[in-house]
Amino acid sequence: MGFIMDGLDAEAYDRTYKDSQLIARIIGYFRPKLLLMLAVTALVVFSSLLDAIYPILISNTIDTLVLSKVWQTALLLVGFVLIAAVLSWTCNMFRQWFAARAVGDVVLQLRKDAFSSVMDRDMSFFDEFISGKIVSRVTSDTESFATVVTLSLNLLSQVLLFLIIATVLFFRSWHLALLTFSILPLIIVVALIFRAVARRATQRSQRSLARVNANVQEVVSGITVAKNFRQEQSMYNDFSGVNKQWYKVNVLSGSLYNGIFPVLVAIANIGTTIVIYFGGSNVLSHTISAGDWFLFVQSIGLLWSPLTGIASFWSQFQLGLSASERVFALLDAEPRVHQIDQQPVKQLRGEIEFKDVYFSYDDRQTVLPSFNLKIKAGETVAFVGHTGAGKSSLGKLVARFYEFQGGKILVDGLDIRTFDLAAFHRQLGIVPQVPFLFSGSVADNIRYARPEAAYKDVMAVAQRIGGGDWLEALPEGLDTQVGEEGKALSMGQRQLVALARVLLQDPSIIIMDEATASVDPLTEAQIQESLDLILEQRTAIVIAHRLSTIRHADRIIVLNKGLVVEEGNHEHLMQQAGHYAELYNTYFRHQSPDYRPGEGFVPVAQQLKDEGVA
Structure with missing residues (x-):
């Protein structure tokens, strides 16, 4: 049992809602469709009245035949039954049509809200939670949401029919x-017991499906790595495990749901037996007519159908409520990045200042204990340090991808938390180490930050990147399709497209996780030339991986455990023979033109002599 439930715990942002709260929010989504839903309700009422006519007309027909044997009356009643059947079918058709339109519109709006909520989440949300499970909430759960309404309308029709027949x-x-109603309390008790366990079962079913979706997405995203290390079988085994878990969870749920229906049918059959026995006795004693007795026998199914339906289809109802609960939890997830104001952002000069900034990702390990630094407008600052020193975190904080817990970050003297984020991000260019391209053409990806940009502007920017020589290698120039995630292009070409995208954006501040790794020397030269172009007269925070970038920086900031331990240019820091010199030997020495393979650690004095510094 433990294996079956492994990994099916709620996410940290999940919350529990009462059924009344869920139903109230669902009704809120249907409020704009009030007129359409009123029409559906009216058709449900009319359809229920027509369905209730069947046993009543047949009952009257039996009494008429028994008493007077007037065949003309019987034929007339048969005609009424046929007319009622046609009207009932027509009502049901329009009811289903109107309901499908209303439910479809609501699911469309709910999916838009869920997707918008995902877009509004900060980066820490995506770092903490698996993307495949988030996708499942936006797609599968919003679809299941419609089950609540569809089932509710069907049950409403049956409940109305129940009330009419009972009267x-x-x-x-x-x-x-x-x-006849003596067994009603027993049915209600069984239904309530079933209700208590149905919600938990459906939640586990949804979570197991989310695990399957997450696993498939991870496999597809990492298929290149898997094939490189020949791990296809291992990935298949992982998928087989989560898929088997989904199977077992649904078998348990199915057994639970299917087990309740025979119990309810057995209880209903007891009620039918009571009606047949005592009703037949009353007919023999002439207490009731044969037509009334038939009415009771014929109506017994109509009486128990809504009650057994509520219980036997409670799985679907709970599935819809569980799905809506998961979607609403996504909508209600608390953001971690909080803006204290929404001030418009004018053209930025790009001056950045960190004042006693304290930052931790998980409240357990401090990344920046008390960080202080001022970056002048137009200055290029390269951050270097061992892994975990806090280099990338600084860029993420400036971009407002994460919330810092203490201190201030000022841009042009203003608290970054007071900016309108959309306006601020328009003046912020980000160059990741591994660029991501969307499906479409090269031109589409370059104009991603400015969709309104004309083709000639895109071409002008592309020709400025690397002198435009890289365009000649593209089969169709700017119209070349990049494929999924840009896989139709080489890594170097993808990086050049990403740089052109930033250049077209024309931001005031650049945050760059240096993009010159894993490319050939010619492409690296083109990228470096493009970087020089992009960084010109812009404030730049560079997470440096290449010696060439460090040498071009106005200032090098050496970090250790979230603190500035050294700063200056390359020559000055090398003369200090401190932490930077150690990093140079570890990470950058092999990139020097005079590097001799196998020479190992070179004393700082020798490095300075080789480079003509001392």
Whole structure:
């Protein structure tokens, strides 16, 4: 049992809602469709009245035949039954049509809200939670949400039918009606017991499906790595495990749901037996007519169908409520990045200042204990340091991808938390180490930051990147399709497209996780030339991986455990023979033109001599 439930715990942002809260929010989504839903409700009522006519007309027909044997009356009643059947079919058709339109529109809006909520989440949300499970909430759960409404409309029709038939039965024979309803408390008790376990079962089913979706997405995203290390079988085994878990969870749920229906049918059959026995006795004693007795027998199915339906289809109802609960939890997830104001952002000069900034990702390990630094407008600052020193975190904080817990970050003297984020991000260019391209053409990806940009502007920017020589290698120039995630292009070409995209954006501040790794020397030269172009007269925070970038920086900031331990240019820091010199030997020495393979650690004095610094 433990294996079956492994990994099916709620996410940290999940919350529990009462059924009344869920239903109230669902009704809120249907409020704009009020007129359409009123029409559906009216058709449900009319359809229920027509369905209730069947047993009543047949009952009257039996009494008419028994009493007077007037065949003309019987034929007339048969005609009424046929007319009622046609009207009932017509009502149901329009009811289904209107309901499908209303439910479809609501699911469309809910999916838009869920997707918008995902777009509004900060980067820490995506770092913490698996993307495949988030996708499942936006797609599968919003679809399941429609089940609640569809089932509710069907049950509403049956409940109305129940009330109409019950009223008629009490009017015809109240004592036989009381006998008929004697099993009602037993059905209600069974339904409530089933209800208590149905929600947990459906939640586990949804979570297991989310695990399957997450696994498939991870496999597809990492298929290159898997094939490189020949791990296809291992990935298949992982998928087989989560898929088997989904199977077992749904078998348990199915057994639970299917087990309740025979119990309810057995209880309903007891009620039918009571009606047949006592009703037949009353007919023989002439207490009730044969037509009334038939009415009771014929109506027994109509009476128990809504009650057994509520219980036997409770799985679907709970599935819809569980799905809506997961979607609403996504909508209600608290953002971690909080803006204290939404001030418009004018053209930025790009001056950045960190004042006693404290930052931790998980409240357990401090990344920046008390960080202080001022970056002048137009200055290029390269951050270097061992892994975990806090280099990338600084760029993420400036971009407002994460919330810092203490201190201030000022841009042009203003608290970054007071900016309108959309306006601020328009003046912020980000160059990741591994560029991501969307499906479409090269031109589409370059104009991603400025969709309104004309083709000639895109071409002008592309020709400025690397002198435009890289365009000649593209089969169709700017119209070349990049494929999924840009896989139709080489890594170097993808990086050049990403740089052109930033250049077209024309931001005031650049945050760059240096993009010159894993490319050939010619492409690296083109990228470096493009970087020089992009960084010109812009403030730049560079997470440096290449010696060439460090040498071009106005200032090098050496970090250790979230603190500035050294700063200056390359020559100055090398003369200090401190932490930077150690990093140079570890990470950058092999990139020097005079590097001799196998020479190992070179004393700082020798490095300075080789480079003509001392």
